[in-house]
Amino acid sequence: MPAMEGRLISIEGPDGAGKSTLALGLRNELAARGIEVILTREPGDGPVGPQIRQVLLEGADIDQWTEVFLFLADRRQHVEGLIRPALEKGKWVVCDRYLDSTIVYQGYGRDLDVGLLRKLNKIATSGLMPDRTLLIDMPVEKALARIGVADLFGDGGAKRNRHDRLDREPVEFHRRVRDGFLAEARLDPARFAVLDGDQEPAKVLEQAIASLTAS
Template sequence: MTSGAGLFVSFEGGDGAGKSTQARLLADRLRGAGREVVLTREPGGTELGLLLRDAVLHGDHVDARTEALLYATDRAHHVASLVRPALERGAVVLTDRYLDSSVAYQGTGRDLGADEVEQLSLWATRGLLPALTVLLDLDPDVGRARLTSAPDRLESEGDDFHRRTRLAFLDRASADPDRWLVLDATRPADDLAAAIGERVDALLAAGVPGAGDAAGTVEVTS
């Protein structure tokens, strides 16, 4: 669940739940404590990932199996080229979405089978799972009302699709409470950040060493 000396944290939840905001707040907190932080996302955490992101979210029609394979391709490259090297040098890696999004959206939302999609991503990443997955739980209608840009292919799916993905996230969290932290995304951002920071501080105090005297930053924002 960790690789090398680093700590791997993922943020999950529906559209508009505040994942990017909370990832950035946690990054600021950790950098202030002198740790190296890699802030990234899926899809799109690498140059290749940006191409795959455009294809899967904004391209022409992509069938469900192709969609799942594109996400797995992005994840394999993301982990091999960015996530694992950062963990091995002792960084804290924070990612906006990871494997659990594929299980929820493609496995359950697209009816491809949660187990099959999970195994695909586990194979692609050589079994790498986060030490902590933060689920920002929010009613899909509320989340989509928060969006300020034109919806992508997944955001444009119907109400039933988004209800099923929300339940898929909650079911996964219930089945593995040691890895997951489930928070009500309607709470104030500062309250959420405090709860997340407390859990991360506990993980770091449990034995994950720091990143050295100077806190470096590798951040993907495009």
């Protein structure tokens, strides 16, 4: 197997925290520095991903473990079909959500066995861990308000333009998700960089670049 020179950077955080915005900014910034970089996301960017994504984000009444296995099936194909080949070619891969999302949404969020989820993630990825994980942290109400979720803000759902099955979970679920991400970051401080998402996009990007060049 050829030596891996590429780097895998995952971006994690609650819905609306600005992951996709940062992923795009990061891709452009790295490319401007002459780095070959691929931007990808989970679920959905693997070869069988779009169909799995559709079920995950729109399917009703999915059993919790069925949900886990769908995410893992998508991840497996994403890693083996796209991420690992790119890394082996020396490319950098910026991945919008990766294995920590499973631990946090299904483990902390849905209260499934976190130890078991870690083992399943390891099988799904053959142990491919990110070189760096950028966790965008911010208060969940602010993040959800950005994407127009939650009538708690009294807008009658007028801004509900992109909600999906997970976005629609109660706010307590999203709080457990936020706390879960922070707990995971504390467990692995060498891999995680926690970014303050409650600032303008250019600042978030600046923090991200600083955390990448510091390593």
